[in-house]
Amino acid sequence: MNGGLTGMKKRKQSMKGKFKRKDWQFATLTSLLIATLVTFLCWAILKEPPGEDLTAEALAPLFVQSGVTSPVTAILLNFRGYDTLLEVMVLFLAGLGIWSQATVDPTNPLVFSSPATHPTKPNFHGPGPELILATLVRILIPLMVLVAGYLTWAGGFQAGGAFQGGALLGGAGILLILAEPQRISTIPPALIRFGIVLGPAIFLLVGVSCFGYGGNFLQYPQPGAGSWLLLIEFGAAISIGITLTTLFVGGRPDPKRLKGTDQP
Template sequence: MMDAMGIFDMVLALALPWLGWRLLASPDLFRAMVLFISLGLLMALTWVRLQAPDVALAEAAIGAGLTGALFLSALRRLERLSEAERRLAFAGKREEEDEIPPERHRRAKPVAYGLALLLLAVFVLLLAWSLAQTPAGGGLGPAVGEQLGQSGVRSEVTAVLLNFRGYDTLLEVMVLFLAALGVWSLTRVRLPLQDEEPGPVLATLVRLLAPLMIMVAGYLVWIGGSRAGGAFQGGAVLAAAGVLLLLANVTVVRQIPAALLRWGLALGPLLFLLTAVVCVAAGGNLLEYPPQRAGAWILLIESASAVSIGVTLAALYAGGRPPEPPAQDRGGEQGPGRDADADAGGRQ
């Protein structure tokens, strides 16, 4: 018997690979991005159906929302590159690369794709078969349930992320920090992000939405202790507010000093690290919170991390280090990536 939810699940299961295929096959980048965002939303629905609301929240906010925004911003940057610049970049590429002769290239491509697809299909079939063959191992669910009382929080996900496997999360926060660092090392940002002035609709919307989003972010961090939510989800909503402010070209956002931005990026990682060290200094192991105060410590870490995650993701959207010092370097900011690409001689 198939009830309504069963039919819904079937539709989901069919729609996901179909959307993925349309996305990969689409020659139009913009279309592919729209498809990607819908894929992310469907994924979020799938996580809900799999009873993983935390993952669903993260998927919707980061997988669909912010990644989609990042893609769109990357596309706009590509379009901004004038034809001449693109040709220049291509020439530079050709110098370094031994180009494959065109005819050979054309013939080799479908064969290689076909082979790769075939291998992938065989492997997926093999995987499905062996998954069906093997009973699932116990997993750590029961162990988490047993120890939940000592973790200081009531949500199992938060207990695992911030306490049982807090070291993983510490390093993951570093990964995000590293991502922002990597982007900052590549290029400078050019504000405003939009060429044209924001219309009155956007300005009003931002004025209404931004404070609300900041409140929602705070709520998500707070509720993370007992239900679905937490630093990553809160941070993502915070980042969305940041993106809106960037798009509306609000003066306050433009005038944030670079040093403050640096501290914003570093706050979460630094506080997390210091907490870990304080635990050692207090006589415990690394990241072993004092049992009575574990809940408070976790909330502190999550709040700081949420701020940093928000700043990091918004900085990724802005796509470069802040322009400092603003008065002097005007010449280097005429095109995205120009300051770094143009004088490529240098040294090695």
């Protein structure tokens, strides 16, 4: 038994010496295979003649029906609304996955609550953000929220839409967390949860309520499809913004610590 173990150890050590060469061989083999794959893909894509796709002229009458004049928004929310619903759900699931993995200290949201791995916590607690940063944030955040609202609304007739607006909202949230983490900790977690669920819930409700108008799922009633789309877009933008911010934080606020901070 003992002899067998030492034998295995010896074999492992001798393997370690060979690993260097095997790594090199492996790297060469993979890069050769990938080069072949890329060449093949190049040939396959370039061989494909520019197909007789549905061009803008063929789609033009459909765009008029869609309720919005921006073609990308019409495709995203009307023609391929199902895709976008699933996309919003994927973002929601990613947020859910992150919240189920880790808790963060709500007063110090950039640090995982496990103290063992962070012996030297960066100190965000200080006497509050510096004057310039605080003033900048105070000016920038409302402006960012305003522009996010405009972008979301503008998605109906030009470049823009829920995702652009949501990304800007997410950026505003991340800036706020970096600058004033203590202010974030005063937001009740229930409100954050409500905000995350709002977009997918509105999307689903609108989709289901289309049955009431005699259409299929996500087949909006013909006159006034635009207002339905706007409703979905604003809900989705708010949810995307809040979800992106929570993705950045990397965990759910620890309720125990929240209670602790409420007491003093």
